[in-house]
Amino acid sequence: MTLEDLKSKLKGAGYVADDALCVALDLSLRLERPLLLEGEAGVGKTDIAKALATALDTKLIRLQCYEGLDANSAIYEWNYQRQLLAIKAHEKSDLDADAIEQHIFSQDYLLMRPLLESISQEQPPVLLVDEIDRADMEFEAYLLEILSEFQITVPEIGTIEATSIPRVILTSNSTRDLSDALRRRCLYTYVDFPDLAKELAILQTRQPGIEAAVGRQIVGFVQELRKEELEKVPGIAETLDWAAALMALDIKSLDEDLERTQATLICLLKTEADLKSVTPEVTSRLAGKAA
Numbered sequence: 001m002t003l004e005d006l007k008s009k010l011k012g013a014g015y016v017a018d019d020a021l022c023v024a025l026d027l028s029l030r031l032e033r034p035l036l037l038e039g040e041a042g043v044g045k046t047d048i049a050k051a052l053a054t055a056l057d058t059k060l061i062r063l064q065c066y067e068g069l070d071a072n073s074a075i076y077e078w079n080y081q082r083q084l085l086a087i088k089a090h091e092k093s094d095l096d097a098d099a100i101e102q103h104i105f106s107q108d109y110l111l112m113r114p115l116l117e118s119i120s121q122e123q124p125p126v127l128l129v130d131e132i133d134r135a136d137m138e139f140e141a142y143l144l145e146i147l148s149e150f151q152i153t154v155p156e157i158g159t160i161e162a163t164s165i166p167r168v169i170l171t172s173n174s175t176r177d178l179s180d181a182l183r184r185r186c187l188y189t190y191v192d193f194p195d196l197a198k199e200l201a202i203l204q205t206r207q208p209g210i211e212a213a214v215g216r217q218i219v220g221f222v223q224e225l226r227k228e229e230l231e232k233v234p235g236i237a238e239t240l241d242w243a244a245a246l247m248a249l250d251i252k253s254l255d256e257d258l259e260r261t262q263a264t265l266i267c268l269l270k271t272e273a274d275l276k277s278v279t280p281e282v283t284s285r286l287a288g289k290a291a
Contacts, residue, residue, distance in 0.1 A: 015051035034168035039191035042235015049128035063114035065135035105156035119162035220290030
């Protein structure tokens with residue numbers, strides 16, 4: 001697959017990727033190396049993995065990271081209920097205790113979580129390790145071992161080697177520093193907020209029915225809004241939500257009905273402080289710049 005093919009397939013999946021990102025994704029696929037995407041929340045890092053899975057026509061397996069994430073949630077755990085039922089069912093059988101134990105600690109009773117599931121697919125899936133910076137350092141170290149060997153050891157069974165090598169995308173919002181070891185293992189790309197032209201292309205891809213003039217106004221307004229002092233800067237998803245709201249209300253110009261435009265800012269602003277700081281006067285000023 002050429003870079004242009006990859007860019008075209010990503011666009012067909014609803015993601016407008018620039019050349020730098022396409023090169024990073026292409027190298028990640030060719031070298032079978034994880035790709036670490038870092039950037040502010042809302043820039044579309046998660047959507048990259050979703051679009052890549054669609055572009056490759058393969059399964060997306062997502063591991064959402066959080067503080068306290070452990071092996072049971074991320075890798076595997078035993079189906080204790082089935083094991084207990086199996087033990088009860090074999091109580092009157094001729095099998096000895098060792099045979100029963102061997103039976104219930106087989107893969108038939110293993111519940112696969114995202115990491116084990118991702119290396120057990122016939123066709124290489126896209127494994128999205130989302131917000132790795134929210135997980136503990138201990139889990140990061142364990143993840144690094146799995147990504148280095150693409151095999152998982154289950155004490156009761158032994159080592160389970162990868163059926164296929166997953167395409168791994170890790171995302172980080174930079175809430176904490178990641179280890180040098182993890183960074184060395186990955187290719188790296190910083191994903192920034194798009195410029196006006198790229199965000200307009202994204203909007204037109206996701207909302208093909210939007211009029212060109214109002215599309216330019218929407219993107220121009222959001223670009224100016226991001227320069228304000230906000231607690232939470234609106235991301236691309238908020239831009240798309242706002243555009244959908246304006247289309248639903250048949251607002252064809254932001255300054256034709258500032259009162260209704262102001263009311264729709266709940267799609268962009270997600271904290272009480274931000275809603276209070278973007279007054280009708282601010283909205284009028286930003287709409288004027290976007291016109």
